[in-house]
Amino acid sequence: MALDMTSNYKSWSKAFSQPAQEFALTNLPILSGNIPVGLRGTLYRNGPGRLQRNQQRVGHWFDGDGAILAVNFTATGATGVYRYVQTQGYQEEEAANTFVFPNYGMTARGGFWNNWLKPVKNAANTSVLALPDRLLALWEGGLPYNVDLQTLATRGIDNLASLSKNQAFSAHPKVDRQTGEIFNFGVSVGSKTTLNLYSCSAEGKVKQQNCVELKGLPLIHDFVLAGEYLVFFIPPVRVKILPVLLGLKSFSEAMVWQPKLGTEILIFDRHNLDLVARLEGEAWYQWHFTNGFVDDNGLIIIELVRYSDFQTNQYLKEVATGKTNTAAKGTLWEIKIDLKTKQIVASTQLLDRGCEFPVVPQHLVGKSWDKTYLSIYQEGTDLSQELLNAIACYDRKTGRLSIADLGTNCYPSEPIYVPQPDNLNQGWLITVVYDDNDHRSEVRIYESDRLESEPVCRLGLPSVVPPSFHGTWKSGTF
Ligand SMILES: [Fe+2]
Numbered sequence: 384m385a386l387d388m389t390s391n392y393k394s395w396s397k398a399f400s401q402p403a404q405e406f407a408l409t410n411l412p413i414l415s416g417n418i419p420v421g422l423r424g425t426l427y428r429n430g431p432g433r434l435q436r437n438q439q440r441v442g443h444w445f446d447g448d449g450a451i452l453a454v455n456f457t458a459t460g461a462t463g464v465y466r467y468v469q470t471q472g473y474q475e476e477e478a479a480n481t482f483v484f485p486n487y488g489m490t491a492r493g494g495f496w497n498n499w500l501k502p503v504k505n506a507a508n509t510s511v512l513a514l515p516d517r518l519l520a521l522w523e524g525g526l527p528y529n530v531d532l533q534t535l536a537t538r539g540i541d542n543l544a545s546l547s548k549n550q551a552f553s554a555h556p557k558v559d560r561q562t563g564e565i566f567n568f569g570v571s572v573g574s575k576t577t578l579n580l581y582s583c584s585a586e587g588k589v590k591q592q593n594c595v596e597l598k599g600l601p602l603i604h605d606f607v608l609a610g611e612y613l614v615f616f617i618p619p620v621r622v623k624i625l626p627v628l629l630g631l632k633s634f635s636e637a638m639v640w641q642p643k644l645g646t647e648i649l650i651f652d653r654h655n656l657d658l659v660a661r662l663e664g665e666a667w668y669q670w671h672f673t674n675g676f677v678d679d680n681g682l683i684i685i686e687l688v689r690y691s692d693f694q695t696n697q698y699l700k701e702v703a704t705g706k707t708n709t710a711a712k713g714t715l716w717e718i719k720i721d722l723k724t725k726q727i728v729a730s731t732q733l734l735d736r737g738c739e740f741p742v743v744p745q746h747l748v749g750k751s752w753d754k755t756y757l758s759i760y761q762e763g764t765d766l767s768q769e770l771l772n773a774i775a776c777y778d779r780k781t782g783r784l785s786i787a788d789l790g791t792n793c794y795p796s797e798p799i800y801v802p803q804p805d806n807l808n809q810g811w812l813i814t815v816v817y818d819d820n821d822h823r824s825e826v827r828i829y830e831s832d833r834l835e836s837e838p839v840c841r842l843g844l845p846s847v848v849p850p851s852f853h854g855t856w857k858s859g860t861f
């Protein structure tokens with residue numbers, strides 16, 4: 384049902400109080416500053432746009448139907464378009480005017496008989512991958528949807544030339560900008576659980592696959608490209624699958640935190656996708672990695688946002704209700720792995736500050752980097768009640784944190800780094816901000832090395848675009 388906003392809700396919840404409204408291609412008004420001359424291309428962002436249908440709320444933030452925002456920058460100005468991904472599940476539920484499918488955090492109405500062996504809805508709501516001829520709307524439980532780069536019209540499921548309909552193509556692919564290779568994974572559930580690895584061409588065709596069997600059914604959201612290696616940290620969360628298959632529980636409800644299992648680390652060779660090492664670490668949980676590389680001593684260096692347990696899932700569930708009560712503090716860590724001894728040789732907390740969505744410039748994925756861009760909580764924020772409310776840059780060499788003060792009651796999306804055309808190491812950070820002071824959303828562009836200054840440009844959006852998950856930048860024209 385619609386949220387009753389009269390009873391002590393925080394500002395961020397108004398962004399989710401009604402389903403997000405699509406808008407057609409629109410010229411975006413400049414609210415302040417100017418569009419930088421070198422900024423030419425398109426920002427794409429994906430996230431749950433609809434958290435309710437016909438008086439029923441979803442069970443978890445991850446259940447919302449994917450809605451994609453595209454903002455295109457040209458010499459004559461900026462345009463925006465915002466569209467729901469027309470998934471099969473979205474269309475069926477739109478026609479029925481009720482939720483029909485079970486999902487990550489909810490079972491369908493009607494109990495056992497309406498849920499038993501019913502497929503989970505592919506919400507296509509987590510991220511996007513921009514390919515030369517299409518945009519993929521990504522979701523970690525299945526194949527992506529093919530979306531038009533310019534109009535965001537949905538063209539249907541995309542199997543990347545060779546995947547089967549039961550395979551998944553997860554929401555955190557890694558692109559090597561030098562070689563054009565795209566790496567990704569998907570977890571398959573059957574008589575045994577397998578981690579499927581993919582190496583794809585720059586055009587989005589799967590060229591090579593491998594798979595390894597996993598112990599139980601873990602939750603794997605992201606992985607790392609580190610030099611010659613693909614690295615997975617498998618957290619000690621396991622899905623007790625029987626109640627899910629019986630339709631009695633959602634996946635989220637069936638997940639159990641089992642810290643005694645520790646974190647299992649799998650390391651693969653990126654060239655042949657062979658498993659080269661399997662080792663163990665202490666128990667922690669992570670959604671996202673910043674990046675990874677191999678240093679001069681041959682150590683694999685990985686940065687991530689690390690949680691001490693799985694309470695983050697409860698917090699994200701509560702976001703869908705418009706009111707949270709669970710504090711879940713993820714902080715920035717660095718892990719060093721010695722492949723010769725197959726051991727973690729160092730685990731260091733870099734920053735004792737609640738944060739999420741760490742990113743690096745796309746040309747540095749898999750390579751050494753100096754600056755991590757991320758979303759963060761302003762000092763003094765009550766993490767149990769609030770959403771991320773600032774963006775920042777963490778300098779790995781100096782340890783300095785530069786924060787963009789967005790203003791009160793303003794909530795950013797994950798910052799996206801866009802390089803200048805003639806110097807990849809200089810660029811801009813783009814974020815989409817929900818401003819509750821006027822109940823509207825805008826695009827803000829910052830110089831990446833001057834976050835403490837005013838944004839160089841602010842652009843108004845025609846309707847509220849709620850805080851979303853992930854996005855990307857595609858340079859040039861369509
Ligand atoms: Fe993610």
